Amino acid sequence: MQPLSPEQIRVERDSWGKLMCRLPDGQSVAITAQHLFPISDPAHWVSLRGPQGKELACLESLQFLDPASRALVEQELASLEFFPVIERVRSVSSLSEPCEWTVVTDRGETRFVLKSEDDVRRLGPHQAVIVDAHGIRYLVPDARKLDARSRQYVEWYL
Amino acid sequence: MADTDRNPEIWENLPAEHRAALESRLEPGEKLFAAFVTDLDQRLRYRAETVVLTNRRVLGIPSQNSPRESMPIDSWEYPLAQAFRIGEHGGLGMLELLGGEGRLGIWRFTGNRTHDANRLVSRFRMLDPRGAGHVETVLSVCPRCGGVLSPEGECAGCATALQPPASKSLIRLMRFARHRAGSILAGFILLMASIGAGLVPPYLVGPLTEEVLLPLKEGQSIPAGLPATYLSLLLVTALLAWLLGWARNFVLGKVSEQISADLRNESYSHLQKLSLEFFGGQRTGDLISRISSDTDRICQFLSTDALEFFADAVMIALTAVILFSINAWLAAVTLVPLLPVAWLVQKVRARVRHGYARGMTAWSDMVSVLADTIPGIRVVKAFAQEQREIERFRRSNTHVLDLNNRVNRWWAFFRATVPFFTECGVLIVYGMGIWLVLHQELKVGVIFQFLLYIGMFYVRFESMSRITAAAQRAAASAHRIFDILDRVPSVPEPVRPIQPGTVRGEIELRDVRFRYGKREVIHGINLKVQPGEMVGLVGPSGAGKSTLVNLVCRFYDVGEGAILVDGVDIRSFPVEAYRRNIGIVLQEPFLFFGTIAENIAYGRPEASHAEIVAAARAAFAHDFILRLPDGYDSLVGERGQALSGGERQRISIARALLTDPRILILDEATSSVDTETEREIQAALNTLVQGRTTLAIAHRLSTLRKANRLVVIESGKIVETGTHEELFHRDGTYARLVHAQMEMSQQIGIG
């Protein structure tokens, strides 16, 4: 099947909450949306996939979709992606793992368990991703921008 | 409201404002049945929402923006609310309430609440058995560590309950000491004796000064034999201390080597028992470094530092006793500087341990770079990326250096500070001593005695604090090893095993489902294979064929459903005894370092040369093996680098042949050989499959012509079964695959 061009894509949400796409032949299929580069370039490159994971379209940018479809796709992407950004570390239960972190993120305050120091992955000298015991990832975009106390906690692992 | 039945267990767990909101909405006679409090709202912010099951309906209480806001509670009566569905994606959970016409509600939560969500669903199922059809169970295999999940979705290996901290790891090493109790006791006695012998000479200094040196200085006469007596006593104790020290070092050194060897053996054999899932999530270099470097650190610690630490502690205690017995007051004053040191040790310890732990992790990273690039050296060279790999190694090496430097900062300060305080202590003794001698309260000999003992005391104390670092380093290492040892194998041995013996080879897959982490790749497969039947598995790449045979081999355990061999669930066989019945030719043939003969006989090391040759002949490997300079004794390098892909494959076929298995599994056994060789191997396989149950995977469909039945798998499901003829005429997936291949070969024919 030919990949769809952005103008051909009409996305709707059905009563089951599924994202549906109307194909040029009038047929309507369930689709999923997925970022190609969820971490390195979340603003571009989205793949829309139909039944059995067949790609219907791969868009460098969503801006050529009609506004309603675009909103739905963006909503779908947002509902799949959960990558809280740590803004402040309130406390860490102990100096040795496993320890419980209480943090303020861009999505509110939460607590999580850090199981081992291997779960703090350095991305750069001041950037890190912390993976909690459930596999949820928290981003520390730049440790230098945190307040002194939070910074101490994070740098302990960098 | 008064007559509603509030189950306090449910009621208490609700957030206060939700409780209030709910209170106003419950009708008389309505009973709370279950509740689930999320930790995320619809927009994935950390805010609680609540789902409540009552005997009449499902209620949804949304998160509140401000406390005063009146809350619009959603309510779905039962015939309308039909089923719950749970899903998970990237640690993020989703609970959906489904009705007949569509989705009614959706709630989001993190992994912390998966357990609660599952409980709500199972409560709902109890409430309404008809609604159970839509309920999907969640993960069966832990996405993080590959452990098995309990029905509630909890993983034994990843349980968020806090584990014993790193500092306890050293104490946990005691378990390994138990086997060596005899030697340890002997070493301990020697240790005490040698310490005792070491304490005698300073004691003799007192009388030597008072009875020999001072009288001589004053010109008094002394008994003639006295100096000789003292000197020979000193010599004897020195000799004794020397002999005892020698014996002690030997005995204890040996024990610690043994313990660390035990540790290595145990962690390695535990590693071997862990399933493939574990290895999927680990870097080779890290595992190697844990088993080699970390155990070595522990050995070093046990053989030198721990001993010394212990000797120091005993020595310090004894010296303290002696000091106090000489002059309690003076002793008390000289011990004052030890307080800040003890405090310092306490402060520095955690930092130093952490520093060493980070150092070991960085070290593992560095080893991982090696373990990555050395086997992959061909790729590196092929793409001319030597410089980049050098850079990568340099970076991780710099990281090691940085981290060690950071420990060093603390350490340097600490090491310099301790002697400073002990110097202060000596100063105090001199000062106090001068004062006391001046006032005739102390003899000079006692001062000398005291200074010698206190010197000893401080030396010991210093070395004890130095050992802090070594202990912390070893603790960090021990923690990394227990990290492996604590892991529960996800292909567990049955509690009451059934011995399979030699099976007949009937295989039945019953509604088998399997997930890698969160992704389900096998969606309910049913298949029955008769003993001796050959079944070909075909289907597009990534369909799940290899996964399916991996399940039959029990490299992984099924998530749901069961695999039965001879009518018995394979999970009730001991893993090893079961695998003895299976011969496997893997998609990526792997040869171990060793000779070709050893590699062929890997599954049956006791096989005779005649059998090895027969197997090689049957696998059409005999001829090329003899072209190698040393024939069957040729060494194949690591991973069989010296052989071509097809040659390696034929060796692994011979390997499978030799074990004479009842069940034969061929995963692309002939994928990397030319057509000519394939035909030869085909002939070999044809004789091989006689009387054995065979599951064969092949992309080249011609390979499967001899199969009794073909099973076409697409996206983890069986889409067609039948013979080649039947499927060919059915115009389905199989026919499509065949046509595609025929087209290809025609193109080649023309071109």
Ligand SMILES: Nc1ncnc2c1ncn2[C@@H]1O[C@H](COP(=O)(O)OP(=O)(O)OP(=O)(O)O)[C@@H](O)[C@H]1O
């Ligand atoms: N260890 C693993 N961890 C996670 N996913 C895996 C793992 N092994 C395989 N998969 C995924 O499972 C799916 C099925 O893989 P499988 O190896 O069974 O395919 P296959 O049918 O054998 O394909 P091929 O014909 O290419 O060998 C693939 O999508 C693959 O990406």
Ligand SMILES: [Mg+2]
């Ligand atoms: Mg495969």
